[in-house]
Amino acid sequence: MDDERQRSDHGPLAGFTVGVTAARRADELAALLQRRGAAVLHAPALRIVPLADDSELLAATKQLIDQAPDVVVATTAIGFRGWIEAADGWGLGDALLERLRAVELLARGPKVKGAVRAAGLTEEWSPASESMAEVLDRLLEEGVDGRRIAVQLHGEPLPGFVESLRAGGAEVVGVPVYRWLPPEDLGPVDRLLDAAVSRGVDAVTFTSAPAAASLLSRAEERGQLPELLAAFGHDVLPACVGPVTAVPLQGHGVETVQPERFRLGPLVQLLCQELPGRARALPVAGHRLEIRGHAVLVDGELRTVPPAGMSLLRALSRRPGWVVPRADLLRALPGTGRDEHAVETAMARLRTALGTPKLIQTVVKRGYRLALDPATDAKYTDA
DSSP states (O other): OHHHHHHHSSOTTTTOEEEEOOSSSHHHHHHHHHHTTOEEEEOOOOEEOOGGGOHHHHHHHHHHHHSOOSEEEEOOHHHHHHHHHHHHHTTOHHHHHHHHHTSEEEESSHHHHHHHHHTTOOOSBOOTTOOHHHHHHHHHHHOOTTOEEEEEEOSSOOTTHHHHHHHTTOEEEEEESOOEEOOSOOHHHHHHHHHHHTTOOSEEEESSHHHHHHHHHHHHHTTOHHHHHHHHHHTSEEEESSHHHHHHHHTTTOOOBOOSSOSHHHHHHHHHHHHHHHSEEEEETTEEEEEOSSEEEETTEEEEOOHHHHHHHHHHHHSTTSOEEHHHHHHHSTTOOSOTHHHHHHHHHHHHHHSOGGGEEEETTTEEEEOBOHHHHHHHHOO
């Protein structure tokens, strides 16, 4: 009974390490991942300038109060609430609300609509799709030539949105709710980059385009961009909360995964599907061996394996059933030296961690092999 409970309680992300680049709601995302068994490496790629200290938002707010726009587009709930709260702090809250009551107010989606109504305002229109493309289509159908349109920005790029409005003859005023800046402490970002290029993480999550752009920029500064892109292309899964967030990565040719609903919960659920599906599962010595990022499932039971042991196990699993020479295994170990005794030491610890010594066979004077079940030997070893 206890064994069954141990097998079922480890969670779908057990054995995987996930990098989190978010600055906002990072604790919430980390908690969701950890509840499903993941190890989390948090490296905020950005910091946010507090609203009350942001002179750009203050200037834009005063400008809109003094010179009324025809349309205001509210793009995010947290950003709209933050704008109203910041205006209150500056003594401009009533004047801003009065101005917003007199204009055509568009809200991008239900959550933004809720924030608008919580402020005592009523939106003119809101798309059910939460799509900025649908907002743009409506504005262009109405005609924007000669109209003054204020767009609440949220640190996110809006590809083509502002450009299309201006091409249609509109005057566009950006309302920068907050600004993204690089983190004051780059240490966590650098550790995440090192982990990604060394395959020490299995996935990296992105919840904003600026965070993605910031991580890529830092990798370029450190001369790691080609290695990072290679990691994202093969072993490290880049997971974005939505298509706007993915734009900087796609600009470098990186293919990302995204949930159908652009929320943290669906993002975590997507990882719960994707990462176990990428794990290597093999029938070895009468057992089912599933190799994950920093752990192994042996017949569904989670076994944590030291980094050196994982390196050996991955080297053996690349050619299951084949004998891998000690010299090759030595090269696979982190911080490779010349003493093949290091392989024997790491192998002994690996066998102990797996709890089933017969999974790995010693082939005297040659090396080691995964004891692939005879029924599957031909499938793997005839290649």
